[in-house]
Amino acid sequence: MALPPGQRAVLGFPRFGVDVVHPPPQIPDGMSIEITGQLTRHVSLTSGDLESLPRRIVVADLHCVAGWSALDLQWEGVAFPDLYRLVIEPALIDPTKVGYIVFVGLDGFRSIVTLQDALVENVVVADRLGGQPLTGDHGGPVRLVSPDQYGFVSTKHLCRIELLRSEPPGFYHPTKRVQRALTMVRPHRRARVAREERHRYLPSWLARRVYRLLVPLPAPPMSASPPPQPWPSTNA
Secondary structure, X not given: XXXXXXXXXXXXXXXXXXXXXXXXXXXXXXXEEEEEOOEOOOEEXXXXXXXXXXXXXXXXXXXXXXXEEEEEEEEEEEEHHHHHHXXXXXXXXXXXXXXXXXXXXOOOOEEEEEHHHHOXXXXXXEEEEOOEEOOHHHOOOOEEEOOOEOHHHOOOOEEEEEEEOOOOOOXXXXXXXXXXXXXXXXXXXXXXXXXXXXXOOOOHHHHHHHHHHHOOOOOOXXXXXXXXXXXXXXXX
């Protein structure tokens, strides 16, 4: 099986991210996702609301921007295009004025996504992984999953969805050290794995070297078979 450029397969699906040294955030009783923006009425989603919407199972790899990939993960939830069409769009004052969506987690992390990328068919608001409810380690009770983009887009512990006309300032994390680091490299606006869009200011070849020097990767899968071959490089 081919891997995207600069990625290496790992064993299992490790907990990873800017918050890895801290425990997952405390999950409040009664899950709720608030929708904010230019709306005609208040909109929020409970776990019951998600269960009532059309369900989708997506089997996909998750590609961390640090260079590892967890393979064949089975996510279950509501496709974001369905959620947008059935719940969000009917409440918008003017649907033509939404260009960006910000997904916010209980830990304060924010991913900034173009509407075009958010409406890709395999983007899911997931509440189950491998047939089981999401644990705190992997973003429970609900997280975004955007398989075609690097893992930093797939916000864990999803609690708010902000609808915006234009790209907001790049505030990604409430921890000053993390925010400072992310501001320096700026996550890519599109973050598409196939095009190796890791950061706005660092070229891909340099980003790979930096991550391999600074970030220890999880264990590779134990297999006698040859390692996956990389995808052909694309510079488009």
